[in-house]
Amino acid sequence: MRKVVYIIFLMSIVLLVAFGTSLETTKKANFILDTKTKFFVAGKEVKIQFTSNLQATVPQLYIVHSYGKTLIQGTNKNGKLTFKLPQIYSNKTGIVSWFLIFNEEIVTQGVFEITPNRNKQTKIENYLGPRSILAGGKQSTMMVAVPTDGLDNPVIENTPVLIKNQFFNNITIDARKTKNFIAWKNIFSDRQIGKILFSTECKNIVTKEIDTEVCPNIASNFSIHFTRNHEFADGNQITTLSTSIIKDQFDNIVSDGTLVTFIIINQKSTILKTFGTTIKGIATGQLLHPDHPDLYTVKGYITGISESNSLFINYKPILSAFNFTFSDQNRTITVGPLKSFMNQLVPDGIKVTVKIIHENKLVATLQEDSSNGITTFHILADFYKAKNYRFEITTLGITQKSQLKYYDLNQ
Amino acid sequence: MTLINNKNITRAVLILSFILINVLLLLGISKVLDFLNSGADRSSMLHLEKETFNTYLPKVVWERSENPGRIMELNTLKKIEKDYLFSWYVKNKSLQENSKSGIADYYTQNTRQNLYNTLKYNIKNEITIESTTLKHNPKLDFYSADGQLVVFTDKNVVEFQKIYQKKKLIAAVQDTATYKVMMLFEDGFWRVRHLQKIEKTIFSSDTTKSNPVFKVKGDKITTNNLNFTIKGINYYPKNSAWDTFGNSFNIDIISKDFDIIKNAKLNTVRIFIQYEDFGKADVKQEKIDKLKKILDLATSKNLFVIVTLFDFYSDYTLENWTLTHRHAEKIVSSFKDHKAILAWDLKNEPNLDFENRDKNNVLNWLEQMITVVKESDPNHLVTIGWSNSTEATHLANKVDFVSYHFYNAIEDLEKETKTFEQITKKPIVIEEFGVPSYKGIWNLNGANEEEQAQYHKKMQELFKKNNFAFMSWTLYDFPHVPDQVAGKWPWQKKRQKRFGFINVNGGKKPSFLYINH
Numbered sequence: 032m033r034k035v036v037y038i039i040f041l042m043s044i045v046l047l048v049a050f051g052t053s054l055e056t057t058k059k060a061n062f063i064l065d066t067k068t069k070f071f072v073a074g075k076e077v078k079i080q081f082t083s084n085l086q087a088t089v090p091q092l093y094i095v096h097s098y099g100k101t102l103i104q105g106t107n108k109n110g111k112l113t114f115k116l117p118q119i120y121s122n123k124t125g126i127v128s129w130f131l132i133f134n135e136e137i138v139t140q141g142v143f144e145i146t147p148n149r150n151k152q153t154k155i156e157n158y159l160g161p162r163s164i165l166a167g168g169k170q171s172t173m174m175v176a177v178p179t180d181g182l183d184n185p186v187i188e189n190t191p192v193l194i195k196n197q198f199f200n201n202i203t204i205d206a207r208k209t210k211n212f213i214a215w216k217n218i219f220s221d222r223q224i225g226k227i228l229f230s231t232e233c234k235n236i237v238t239k240e241i242d243t244e245v246c247p248n249i250a251s252n253f254s255i256h257f258t259r260n261h262e263f264a265d266g267n268q269i270t271t272l273s274t275s276i277i278k279d280q281f282d283n284i285v286s287d288g289t290l291v292t293f294i295i296i297n298q299k300s301t302i303l304k305t306f307g308t309t310i311k312g313i314a315t316g317q318l319l320h321p322d323h324p325d326l327y328t329v330k331g332y333i334t335g336i337s338e339s340n341s342l343f344i345n346y347k348p349i350l351s352a353f354n355f356t357f358s359d360q361n362r363t364i365t366v367g368p369l370k371s372f373m374n375q376l377v378p379d380g381i382k383v384t385v386k387i388i389h390e391n392k393l394v395a396t397l398q399e400d401s402s403n404g405i406t407t408f409h410i411l412a413d414f415y416k417a418k419n420y421r422f423e424i425t426t427l428g429i430t431q432k433s434q435l436k437y438y439d440l441n442q
Numbered sequence: 443m444t445l446i447n448n449k450n451i452t453r454a455v456l457i458l459s460f461i462l463i464n465v466l467l468l469l470g471i472s473k474v475l476d477f478l479n480s481g482a483d484r485s486s487m488l489h490l491e492k493e494t495f496n497t498y499l500p501k502v503v504w505e506r507s508e509n510p511g512r513i514m515e516l517n518t519l520k521k522i523e524k525d526y527l528f529s530w531y532v533k534n535k536s537l538q539e540n541s542k543s544g545i546a547d548y549y550t551q552n553t554r555q556n557l558y559n560t561l562k563y564n565i566k567n568e569i570t571i572e573s574t575t576l577k578h579n580p581k582l583d584f585y586s587a588d589g590q591l592v593v594f595t596d597k598n599v600v601e602f603q604k605i606y607q608k609k610k611l612i613a614a615v616q617d618t619a620t621y622k623v624m625m626l627f628e629d630g631f632w633r634v635r636h637l638q639k640i641e642k643t644i645f646s647s648d649t650t651k652s653n654p655v656f657k658v659k660g661d662k663i664t665t666n667n668l669n670f671t672i673k674g675i676n677y678y679p680k681n682s683a684w685d686t687f688g689n690s691f692n693i694d695i696i697s698k699d700f701d702i703i704k705n706a707k708l709n710t711v712r713i714f715i716q717y718e719d720f721g722k723a724d725v726k727q728e729k730i731d732k733l734k735k736i737l738d739l740a741t742s743k744n745l746f747v748i749v750t751l752f753d754f755y756s757d758y759t760l761e762n763w764t765l766t767h768r769h770a771e772k773i774v775s776s777f778k779d780h781k782a783i784l785a786w787d788l789k790n791e792p793n794l795d796f797e798n799r800d801k802n803n804v805l806n807w808l809e810q811m812i813t814v815v816k817e818s819d820p821n822h823l824v825t826i827g828w829s830n831s832t833e834a835t836h837l838a839n840k841v842d843f844v845s846y847h848f849y850n851a852i853e854d855l856e857k858e859t860k861t862f863e864q865i866t867k868k869p870i871v872i873e874e875f876g877v878p879s880y881k882g883i884w885n886l887n888g889a890n891e892e893e894q895a896q897y898h899k900k901m902q903e904l905f906k907k908n909n910f911a912f913m914s915w916t917l918y919d920f921p922h923v924p925d926q927v928a929g930k931w932p933w934q935k936k937r938q939k940r941f942g943f944i945n946v947n948g949g950k951k952p953s954f955l956y957i958n959h
Contacts, residue, residue: 091607091612093605093612093613093615095601095603095615095617095619095639096560096639097621097637097638097639098553098556098557098559098560098637099537099556099557099559099560099561099563099564100537100560100571100573100603100605101560101563101564101567101569101571102567102569102605102607102612104567117563119556119559119560119563123556124638125637125638125639125640126619126639126640126641127639128617128619128639130613130615130617132605132612132613135611135612135613136613137613137615158586158588158590158591158626160586160587160588160590161587161588162588171587172587173511173586173587173588175586175591177624177635177636183552184638185624185636185638211583211584211593211595211622211624212593212622212624212636212638213584213591213593213624215511215584215586217587
């Protein structure tokens with residue numbers, strides 16, 4: 032019996048020696064966090080220390096940082112575990128969660144915070160927009176300043192930032208405090224157009240200037256007038272339509288390039304259009320004189336924004352009657368010479384039409400342009416085979432009728 | 443004269459080999475042409491593939507807020523949300539693969555350096571981290587007047603991660619953190635400029651009132667304060683086994699089957715929803731409608747339903763967690779007030795995936811899924827259909843009642859269940875049991891129909907004696923069983939076809955007498 036006890040005792044000694052080392056790891060490991068501080072400054076060394084009853088094995092520290100996650104291998108000096116945060120993480124601010132991992136288990140966990148480094152030189156990013164606004168005080172531009180410490184971390188909340196802006200003689204400096212990474216200010220436009228310059232300052236660091244353009248507001252109503260060489264409907268000269276200096280309601284001249292549409296309605300209610308864009312507030316449009324007497328009603332529009340007064344332009348006829356002759360056995364009609372208001376020949380290219388009528392039915396309409404005041408029509412025997420025709424000749428808004436003409440050869 | 447002329451043989455061989463060479467040559471040329479015709483996918487040129495849809499779908503709930511800047515446009519908010527989620531997606535992906543791919547699209551120039559540094563460090567130390575976020579609760583803090591800058595606080599982001607070093611799992615960690623985020627609109631992308639983890643915020647707990655029909659009191663399931671013992675059956679329509687909601691869905695057939703079940707004085711039916719069939723993360727309304735029809739039918743027949751989710755799903759990777767969450771959320775929240783549902787069974791026999799899909803992965807997925815389902819539907823019970831009582835101890839404290847499947851010898855039923863009753867204080871449901879009436883070349887030891895009846899008779903006696911909750915497998919013999927269920931070989935399939943109480947011709951087998959006690 033005693034032998035058995037001895038053997039068992041000896042066996043257990045042997046077993047203890049054999050598995051002694053592994054027993055250390057299987058006994059309940061405990062870890063106590065030694066690092067009491069919860070705050071570290073960015074850019075400085077961050078060390079987390081634990082006291083443990085483990086003498087040799089080193090657990091791993093898993094960290095979740097704003098910009099990444101990683102495992103840190105620590106050191107174990109007689110039960111003092113030390114984990115040093117890699118610099119890439121200790122440079123960046125924010126809460127860091129850590130999990131001490133031992134044998135695939137999270138044995139303890141916690142958080143610490145890395146705060147911005149006040150000693151590193153501040154940098155400021157400015158975001159300004161919209162970069163162009165309308166005059167008049169209803170629109171605003173927003174200056175957003177994002178100050179960071181030298182390690183590109185947003186500065187702590189409530190850091191004062193000076194937002195400065197200048198418009199003509201008016202210089203404003205406004206102190207704002209950062210919240211949600213940013214300090215910001217809205218600046219409303221004035222009645223005047225011009226540039227608002229901005230800059231910001233934080234912890235004695237200043238930025239370059241940036242600007243927002245204050246553009247003229249939308250145009251108010253305007254007036255139009257016209258100029259022309261003469262008042263005759265010669266189909267050749269040009270009437271120039273132009274606007275008054277178009278301004279917004281605050282007396283700023285509208286931006287160059289504002290499109291003005293001139294809508295022209297003639298006596299037959301046909302709508303004609305011409306366009307002009309403003310330069311220094313004035314837009315001009317051009318209009319060819321009609322080739323017949325007419326009355327034009329003109330109105331200018333800036334689409335959807337403003338309009339002008341109505342303007343009436345009267346075009347007088349350049350002649351009251353014209354001559355035409357038949358020759359070549361009535362096969363040729365010569366119209367003209369057409370003479371203008373001071374008895375000069377009309378400009379080339381005046382349209383002349385001839386309606387050929389047989390027994391009160393329109394057979395054909397011929398059209399030619401004048402040259403040197405003369406227009407010639409040929410009534411070809413192959414086409415016009417009836418015994419007689421009547422003709423109506425129209426040019427420059429005047430129509431004259433011929434007598435009935437007989438064509439002997441066609442009998 | 444010899445019948446076989448040597449010359450003719452040579453000729454034949456020559457001609458045949460000529461034809462063969464030609465065929466091979468043509469094949470080769472066509473392969474080469476085929477290869478040359480394949481190239482970059484045109485759709486990839488315009489970044490069109492970058493849809494969060496079916497890529498990354500954590501739950502995002504924007505908190506209402508008045509921001510001091512410009513009024514937020516709804517479509518901009520959607521775009522910000524999409525790009526912000528992508529910033530997480532590419533970050534997760536890069537930590538997993540230690541590659542920079544995609545980061546430049548969603549982080550500004552200064553910011554992306556921080557991520558590159560992390561990658562460099564992790565590559566050096568051979569660390570890879572699989573991670574996913576499960577929930578985001580952003581609140582808009584600021585939106586600039588020009589619509590180019592936005593600051594928001596993403597409160598209590600739930601992150602789940604698995605850390606590997608040298609390809610060995612170190613640990614799985616769940617963390618909740620709040621992030622303050624500043625994003626800039628650059629080149630058509632909202633990009634992260636500043637990201638800072640800040641103090642967690644304490645949420646006022648959800649005040650949604652639950653109004654459950656079934657409750658768990660101790661080890662009993664109760665309804666209207668009365669104990670409710672499940673006497674049920676697993677159900678597929680005879681001709682659409684494992685495809686209840688497919689093209690042959692016919693509510694009249696199901697209605698007749700429910701009548702059979704009701705007349706047998708059973709009170710519960712277990713049905714199955716296949717993950718892919720229901721459209722994965724983008725659940726098809728048509729399927730929801732079909733499910734509603736079945737549930738409404740159950741209500742009218744006074745039957746209760748255990749709906750088993752995620753049938754035929756076996757991925758579990760972190761990358762697809764959010765997709766499965768949206769799948770479950772959509773289905774479960776659609777029926778949170780439906781009176782016919784007794785419980786959601788999250789997954790049928792998930793322990794069968796332990797070996798191939800990593801046990802921890804499966805368990806973590808299930809645990810998260812319990813939370814998702816409970817949050818979307820506080821009114822119904824939740825269970826998991828383990829394939830045996832040993833595995834059923836997993837997550838037993840998280841589910842409302844424990845379900846396991848019993849296919850062992852009859853004698854073990856009481857012992858197993860009673861042992862298990864010692865371990866858990868939750869109600870226990872024997873969610874599947876049965877025996878096929880197939881004795882044939884593939885199963886010489888199998889039971890015939892009479893023996894099957896005897897089996898059910900004995901089982902029912904035990905259920906009655908012990909007041910066990912049971913659900914038998916299954917109402918019908920199936921003329922067709924898909925390969926995914928048991929395997930493609932006849933000795934696997936044949937058995938699976940004959941578990942029913944009613945044969946393929948619609949005749950009641952002897953076992954039908956013992957469908958209930």
